[in-house]
Amino acid sequence: MELDLGPLLRGEVTRMDFSFSVEAPEIPDVVFPESVSVSGEVTDQGGYKRLRFGVELPYRAQCARCLADVEGVYTLDFERTVALRQNLTEEQLEDAELEYVIPENGKIDVDGEIRDEIVMCFPGRFLCTPDCPGLCPKCGKPLSSGLCTCASQDRIDPRMAVLAQLLEDDSGNGETKQ
Numbered sequence: 083m084e085l086d087l088g089p090l091l092r093g094e095v096t097r098m099d100f101s102f103s104v105e106a107p108e109i110p111d112v113v114f115p116e117s118v119s120v121s122g123e124v125t126d127q128g129g130y131k132r133l134r135f136g137v138e139l140p141y142r143a144q145c146a147r148c149l150a151d152v153e154g155v156y157t158l159d160f161e162r163t164v165a166l167r168q169n170l171t172e173e174q175l176e177d178a179e180l181e182y183v184i185p186e187n188g189k190i191d192v193d194g195e196i197r198d199e200i201v202m203c204f205p206g207r208f209l210c211t212p213d214c215p216g217l218c219p220k221c222g223k224p225l226s227s228g229l230c231t232c233a234s235q236d237r238i239d240p241r242m243a244v245l246a247q248l249l250e251d252d253s254g255n256g257e258t259k260q
């Protein structure tokens with residue numbers, strides 16, 4: 083999306099609002115079923131021009147522990163300073179990509195900027211629930227699903243029961259007897 087900041091740069095207005103969509107970025111192991119919804123504004127406060135964007139992006143990912151599907155809407159807010167090339171020092175121009183948005187012929191192309199910001203800030207992993215117990219190391223089923231019976235089998239295994247009894251007796255020997 084190319085935004086025409088002409089009216090603001092010419093001082094005709096001090097605020098312009100935007101609403102548009104941008105193609106979603108590519109992030110490994112994450113699916114974006116829709117494009118990025120962007121809303122924002124650029125304001126001029128006494129010559130200081132500020133650009134703010136709020137993005138909304140539905141996603142589908144996998145729980146890092148149990149691999150269950152995790153769905154949600156990712157939101158992010160970020161800002162940039164709008165500066166004209168002739169007003170920046172050489173040093174500022176070197177950092178320009180991160181700090182400033184520089185209009186060309188009064189226009190800025192923000193798609194790449196928005197995608198880069200999302201890629202940089204997007205969480206590296208998701209959990210289906212904050213305390214997801216993960217997968218059973220024996221059978222590989224999700225421990226939260228109730229499908230894994232490994233633990234209960236252990237409990238009724240007679241050999242295990244005998245061993246548990248021995249351990250219990252053994253631990254009693256340490257007590258002082260009168």
Ligand SMILES: [Zn+2]
Binds near residue numbers: 145147148215216
């Ligand atoms: Zn999980």
Ligand SMILES: [Zn+2]
Binds near residue numbers: 219220223230232233
């Ligand atoms: Zn199991």
